[in-house]
Amino acid sequence: xxxxxxxxTVRVLAPRAEAGRISRRALLGGFAAIGTATLLGxxxxxxxxxxxxxxxxxxxxxxxxxxxDYESPDNIRAFRSSHDxxxxxxxxxxxxxxxxxxxxxxxxxxxxxxxxxGQFVPMMVANDLLSPLDHRLIPNIANLETAFVDQPWDPxxxxxxxxxxxxxxFAYDTxxxxxxxxxxxxxxxxxxxxxxxxxxxxxDPWEVASIYFGSEGIDPNTTDPKALDAAEAYLxxxxxxxxxxxxxxxTQSVVQNELALLQMYNGDARLAFSESDDPDxxxxxYPTPTANLWVDTWAIARGAQHVDAAHAFINFMLDPxxxxxxxxxxxxxxxxxxxxxxxxxxxxxxxDLIFPSDAVVSRLTPATxxxxxxxxxxxxxxxxxKAG
Numbered sequence: 366x367x368x369x370x371x372x373x374t375v376r377v378l379a380p381r382a383e384a385g386r387i388s389r390r391a392l393l394g395g396f397a398a399i400g401t402a403t404l405l406g407x408x409x410x411x412x413x414x415x416x417x418x419x420x421x422x423x424x425x426x427x428x429x430x431x432x433x434d435y436e437s438p439d440n441i442r443a444f445r446s447s448h449d450x451x452x453x454x455x456x457x458x459x460x461x462x463x464x465x466x467x468x469x470x471x472x473x474x475x476x477x478x479x480x481x482x483g484q485f486v487p488m489m490v491a492n493d494l495l496s497p498l499d500h501r502l503i504p505n506i507a508n509l510e511t512a513f514v515d516q517p518w519d520p521x522x523x524x525x526x527x528x529x530x531x532x533x534x535f536a537y538d539t540x541x542x543x544x545x546x547x548x549x550x551x552x553x554x555x556x557x558x559x560x561x562x563x564x565x566x567x568x569d570p571w572e573v574a575s576i577y578f579g580s581e582g583i584d585p586n587t588t589d590p591k592a593l594d595a596a597e598a599y600l601x602x603x604x605x606x607x608x609x610x611x612x613x614x615x616t617q618s619v620v621q622n623e624l625a626l627l628q629m630y631n632g633d634a635r636l637a638f639s640e641s642d643d644p645d646x647x648x649x650x651y652p653t654p655t656a657n658l659w660v661d662t663w664a665i666a667r668g669a670q671h672v673d674a675a676h677a678f679i680n681f682m683l684d685p686x687x688x689x690x691x692x693x694x695x696x697x698x699x700x701x702x703x704x705x706x707x708x709x710x711x712x713x714x715x716x717d718l719i720f721p722s723d724a725v726v727s728r729l730t731p732a733t734x735x736x737x738x739x740x741x742x743x744x745x746x747x748x749x750x751k752a753g
Contacts, residue, residue: 423677430476430479436454439694481662482662483661495665496672502677503526513530519662525662529632532729541563549652563626564608565609566628567612568612572628572657574741585732608753620640620642622643635718685704693711
């Protein structure tokens, strides 16, 4: 697959024959992007932006711990070749897995760059798992959109900067589902009706509970015991019997036209539609009244041994030309100013599934960690136990 870059350069990205496995939440273990243990040595096709390092030198290695298949191999090659740095990328399947590993190591994990979701940053900071960022070494932080600077979970971007962001909605097969659903209430009605037995939910406690909270106009971050009780009662008795699968990366279910109604992340929906033999049969809904606004971040692990290389890598990823390559690879924007315009110049497809409209973004709700987390996890377990 090729993407055209202005003015006349043609850039060939990695083959997408395996695109069905690429997802923000692909549950892959021991991910190796390219070569043996992701030790990348190929030369990239473009020049990396200048990095700000006090004496102009970097360490000779960088260890990254991220979600599976989340970084463009082309970008990793370019960074490696520009500084002759060995880059190793390992994967985790959940924030909890990553935090457990980093926490148990007590600063000796060997990882330099981490990719936590925003709501987990305060916990990691409180437990001394992250090092403060030196903004002098990340001049490209100036490229960030205002909306992604100074988030409540990381004032002043002291410990993290955006890597990618997206939201949650649902996809449906128009050959199996009639009408024009627009809300979480519509989703629940379809699940119990036309799509019964052909429904997939995300394997995420907050996201599943939010379907009910959204349908009732309840804050999805509620900790009210009565609201949690009501969510459990509804989801276990009235939704679960109609659910066939729990999958946080249900791309293949769309590609193979297996299911009728799927809760999905927007970028995963775009990937699935692009791989489908009949994409026109599918629709994606940014449901009202609200859904999750998630932001994954770049951060540096406490005890990192390659701190200058880590800062240079983050700075590189915030360069607009690098960042648009990340968008092309995984289908999620990175919070860089003017990125949609650049995506149009690159002729990326299905832009509305990459960039939700301002009207959609304005009504999204970022997930927060709270005292209700254990209860939400228990609710999901009960829903799964009752699923049809």
